[in-house]
Amino acid sequence: MSGLQAVVRRKLLRSFYYAFDLAVILAALVLAGLFYVHEYGGIVLGRYPEKLVLRESSVITASDGTVLRKIPLPESGYRVTAELEEMPDLLIDTFLAVEDRSFYLHHGLDYKGIARAILNNTAHFQVSEGGSTITQQLARNLFLNRDKNMLRKLNEASLALALEKRLSKHDILQLYLNQIYMGDSQHGVKAAAEHYFGISDLKKLDIMQIAALAAIPKGPSIYNPLGDSELPVKRRELVLGIMRQQGLITGEEMMAAVHEEYKPPAAVNNKTIGASYIDAALQEATRLTGKSREELQTGGYTIVTGMNRAAQSALEESFRNPDLFPPNGKDQQVEAAMVMIDHRTGEIVALTGGRNPVTGGLNRAVIDARQPGSAFKPIIVYGPVLESGFYTPESMLQDRQAAYGSYKPENLNGTYQGQMSMKQALQQSVNAPAVWLLQQVGISKAQKFAAKLGIELTQEDYNLSIALGGVHTGVSPLKMAQAYSVFASGGFFREAHMVRQIKDSKGRVLYSHHSNERQAISPLTAERMTGMLRSVVNEGTGKKACMNRPVAGKTGTTQLDLPGISSKANRDLWFVGYTPEWTAAVWMGFDRTDQNNYMTAGSGKAAALFSAVMSKALEGYK
Known part of the structure; x- marks a missing residue:
């Protein structure tokens, strides 16, 4: 009997020890859990x-x-x-x-x-x-x-x-x-x-x-x-x-x-406009504030731009019309970009970087990548000589075939009149007088004049070919519109900008644009240039830019110049001009111009697009 009791006693003790060990383990786990809960958070x-x-x-x-x-x-x-x-x-x-x-x-x-x-x-x-x-x-x-x-x-x-x-x-x-x-x-x-x-x-x-x-x-x-x-x-x-x-x-x-019946809010027109404009505005806002793009997008900021919705809508509607563009190439669509500036304030009222702009896409309106052709002549040739005071629109210029070292510019039609007035040379976009005149005024003075209009040229541009728009890195439609806006505003330079104001999530103003306008060129130079550019539209190469209001502007074309391709093949088409209200620059071309993708249309196509967009955009103006 005592043996049985001993066995039972041992089993009870063993069970007790197991229970005790389990309790200790559970207590340890609970304490560990409490410590974890206390510390982790x-x-x-x-x-x-x-x-x-x-x-x-x-x-x-x-x-x-x-x-x-x-x-x-x-x-x-x-x-x-x-x-x-x-x-x-x-x-x-x-x-x-x-x-x-x-x-x-x-x-x-x-x-x-x-x-x-x-x-x-x-x-x-x-x-x-x-x-x-x-x-x-x-x-x-x-x-x-x-x-x-x-x-x-x-x-x-x-x-x-x-x-x-x-x-x-x-x-x-x-x-x-x-x-x-x-x-x-x-x-x-x-x-x-x-x-x-x-x-x-x-x-x-x-x-x-x-x-x-x-x-x-x-x-x-x-x-x-x-x-x-x-x-x-x-x-x-x-x-x-x-x-x-x-x-x-x-x-x-x-x-x-x-x-009470639930009534959802009135349907909002979810049609978005201005993909290129908004991308450029965000890029400008990052530069102005020093904040990253992500900070600006997720910080509850309100970024007020100078976009005119009617102008932006007119711009994008016109860009969707294929009849306003040259035929597409074999494997690419003809692209285009346009910038419109209110030269009275410097605000960019409309901008698109392509015919089918998307958020984060290539913004051709702001990239310095295209040769401006003859649209550059007022900036680098005729503007500087008018500013010098030694020439007027009636001054006679040399129109002869000439060589300047290894550089031998030619008139497109192959004919030369011996001499012609400055007004006529610009109106008909004749090359020889422009190059001769640049040599007379000097490349250094011409480059300084261009800088006053917002276009900084490099040492690679220190040659006479810039008279015809041979810019080494190219220019953007934005810079071309900025430059012409100085002529349009009586000689004042007002920095082109999209961002008017930035407010934080509490409504506090973080940034507000203040115009630092300056008299970049003389009012007389601007007035004379406007008169000559109006003759370009009324009687010269820019006739297709005519509207129901005064228009001044200049066409520009750069040739493809590839062996075995027609001499009529073009790489870039431009028109840059202005009305009393706004200045705009239009560019057309292919992203990759080659033997299968080039234009045979002339710069009149760009002038016609300028007219179509500006006419519609300015309908509300008297």
Whole structure:
């Protein structure tokens, strides 16, 4: 009997030791877990403080304040942040009633809710999202993925506790209401209010609209108001019931809201314009502010541009008309670019870098890559000699075939008159007088004059071929329009710009354009040049640029000059000109000009495009 008792006693002792060891292990695991929960959240918050600063969609507007583009965030959504004080109390109280009624009582975790969640999880043999407080939801959305496992729940709890230590309840709630996903690519209650109801001032939301917003977080894809099922309506009615139950609204207000029909905001014309313009404006804004493009796009900035929407629309509409362009090549489309400047202010009113511009695409309007041909003559030859005071439009110039060392320029038609007036030489775009005149005035003086118009030439351009537009690296339509704008404005240089103002997310002005205009050339030179350029349009090579208002301008053509290809084959077609209101430069050509892709049309095609765009764009001007 004593042997049996000894066996039983040993088994009991062994069981006790096993239980003790298990208890010690469990205690150690609990302590390790508590230590992990206590430490993990603080470490993560310390390592990624930028997560607490929400990215906000920046906005780019036209000159009249119309939104041209609301820039999506990297996660492909939109956010407009709002201070908690901008939100009505009913909105805040409703979200608290629906999402976390004990928000102001707990320190990040709702232990009663957690207990209920554990019971439910145990009963259903799964890990659910039950028991999450607003702080936990914020922690999950800012720092974690949506995996449903125990480690993620521990991390979430740890982060929630750390957030409560780091931030006030006010700041946590404000972050939550600005961060929460609200369906249809909208983040935060303000972005959702604008998107679903067309309301920017949150305090103008009515009871039904507040209930609709509070209904969304439970299932953003199925409960947002734009859903075509009954689910959004039923969820909204459930929220209204909670609002009534919590004493936030009366029974009468609840019934009125239940019967209020949701009406989406008036359809907005989502047709976007100005892809090239906006890209260039963002590039300009980065230069002006020193901020990266990503910072400008996600910092909630408002970038006000000088774009005239009517002008930009007229420009893009004309560029979609194939009849206004030369025939395409064998494997390429003829491309084009155009820039329009209000020379009275320097603002770029319209710009496109191609016939089918896309965001981030090649912007031919701002790249110095094309030879300007005879359109360069007023900048490098006739402007400098008029400024010298030794020549007038009536001065007689030499028109003879001549050699300047190895350089032997020729007139296109092969004929020479011996001499002709400066006005006639420009009007008919005759080459020999232009080269002779540049030699007379001197290349150095000519280059200094061009610099006053915004075109800096290099040492490689120190030769007489620049008289005919032989610029080493080429020029952009933007620089050509800038240069001619000085003639158009009576000799004043006003820097061409797109950005008028930049404001931060709080409405504070970060940058505002201030004109530093200067008298670059004499008013007399500008007046005489305008007179000669008007004769080019009225009687010379630029006749196709004629409009129902005075036009001054100059054509430009560069030849292909490839062996075995017709001498009529052209590489670049230009027209640069101005009306009393605006200056514009047009370029046409192929991205890669070769034996299969070249133009036989002349620069009259560019002049005609100038006329088509400017006529339509200026319809509203008397």
